[in-house]
Amino acid sequence: MKTASEKNWDTNVVLSVEHLTMRFGGLVAINDLSFNVGRGDITALIGPNGAGKTTVFNCVTGFYKPTEGRIVMRHGEGLQQDKVDALTRTGRQFDSREKSGVFLLERMPDFEITKRAKVARTFQNIRLFGGMTALENLLVAQHNPLMIASSMTIGGIFNLPGFRKARGEAIDFAAYWLEKTGLIDRADDPAADLPYGAQRRLEIARAMCTRPHLLCLDEPAAGLNPRESTELNDLLQYIRRDHGTSILLIEHDMGVVMEISDHIVVLDYGEKISDGNAEHVKNDPRVISAYLGVDEDEVATIEEIAADLPEIAAKAGKKPSENGKGGKA
Numbered sequence: 001m002k003t004a005s006e007k008n009w010d011t012n013v014v015l016s017v018e019h020l021t022m023r024f025g026g027l028v029a030i031n032d033l034s035f036n037v038g039r040g041d042i043t044a045l046i047g048p049n050g051a052g053k054t055t056v057f058n059c060v061t062g063f064y065k066p067t068e069g070r071i072v073m074r075h076g077e078g079l080q081q082d083k084v085d086a087l088t089r090t091g092r093q094f095d096s097r098e099k100s101g102v103f104l105l106e107r108m109p110d111f112e113i114t115k116r117a118k119v120a121r122t123f124q125n126i127r128l129f130g131g132m133t134a135l136e137n138l139l140v141a142q143h144n145p146l147m148i149a150s151s152m153t154i155g156g157i158f159n160l161p162g163f164r165k166a167r168g169e170a171i172d173f174a175a176y177w178l179e180k181t182g183l184i185d186r187a188d189d190p191a192a193d194l195p196y197g198a199q200r201r202l203e204i205a206r207a208m209c210t211r212p213h214l215l216c217l218d219e220p221a222a223g224l225n226p227r228e229s230t231e232l233n234d235l236l237q238y239i240r241r242d243h244g245t246s247i248l249l250i251e252h253d254m255g256v257v258m259e260i261s262d263h264i265v266v267l268d269y270g271e272k273i274s275d276g277n278a279e280h281v282k283n284d285p286r287v288i289s290a291y292l293g294v295d296e297d298e299v300a301t302i303e304e305i306a307a308d309l310p311e312i313a314a315k316a317g318k319k320p321s322e323n324g325k326g327g328k329a
């Protein structure tokens with residue numbers, strides 16, 4: 001049985017990033033990075049601009065092939081090290097014979113990562129199908145089960161009973177997520193006509209329609225007003241609590257990060273500088289130091305932290321200057 005001091009991200013790991021390195025020519029965007037995402041946790045990946053957060057997401061979701069390192073996704077409990085070792089040895093991509101599948105994401109193409117490993121993502125810049133309705137966007141996300149139910153087209157053309165049933169279920173599931181994201185009244189509106197905050201929620205609903213084990217969100221609170229940020233917090237906590245979906249998010253809004261994250265991993269210049277719960281990270285001098293060196297548009301965030309926690313700035317041996325800058329050269 002787990003003791004109070006044991007951390008979920010050490011003992012019940014849904015995703016492990018192991019010695020990940022990503023180079024673009026001479027630029028080392030990620031350097032020997034390792035961290036875990038606990039099953040059912042909300043894990044935040046934070047760091048100043050250019051720290052390498054989106055690059056990590058792109059490696060996890062198959063958009064980039066890492067230069068080095070291993071990324072392991074687990075559907076079952078426990079580390080299942082024997083399966084991981086066997087896959088590594090034999091050069092295979094995944095072992096999904098049982099319910100407790102293990103997947104080496106760095107070897108898999110992006111569409112297989114969504115379909116088999118059950119990792120879904122949203123993007124920093126919204127990428128909905130603008131001309132399609134909100135409902136249609138959520139049906140596209142269920143393309144794989146619908147294609148199977150249509151026996152790869154023929155059942156769909158003749159509208160066979162198996163396909164009709166699957167289509168009804170897909171519409172019900174889409175309606176469920178439209179309801180949960182407060183968009184059911186806009187189901188028939190083109191996605192491009194929805195307000196910005198609603199489009200962000202629709203992206204999350206679309207990702208949830210793929211029934212992910214891990215949901216990766218790239219700056220979900222960007223551009224949201226305070227009320228929408230609070231609603232986002234509630235939605236993410238609901239997804240984790242009622243669906244058991246683990247969440248990995250990149251976020252600059254420290255209000256969102258500190259309030260909902262179980263676990264925070266901090267990057268700077270492609271390296272991990274801190275890893276722990278909110279209390280640990282807030283009190284880590286390396287984190288404050290890294291943030292005090294960020295760009296103009298990040299200053300408000302730093303000032304927020306510094307105002308809340310003046311003792312941390314003192315601990316870091318640096319005082320925020322008038323404009324919030326200081327620290328790193």
Ligand SMILES: Nc1ncnc2c1ncn2[C@@H]1O[C@H](COP(=O)(O)OP(=O)(O)OP(=O)(O)O)[C@@H](O)[C@H]1O
Nearest residue numbers: 024027028029047048049050051052053054055056
């Ligand atoms: N495809 C690419 N080709 C070349 N360099 C890249 C590429 N993608 C990212 N980089 C570089 O890798 C570094 C990390 O970028 P990344 O976008 O991962 O940072 P980030 O932490 O997500 O930044 P932000 O908070 O601004 O979104 C940057 O120096 C960036 O210019």
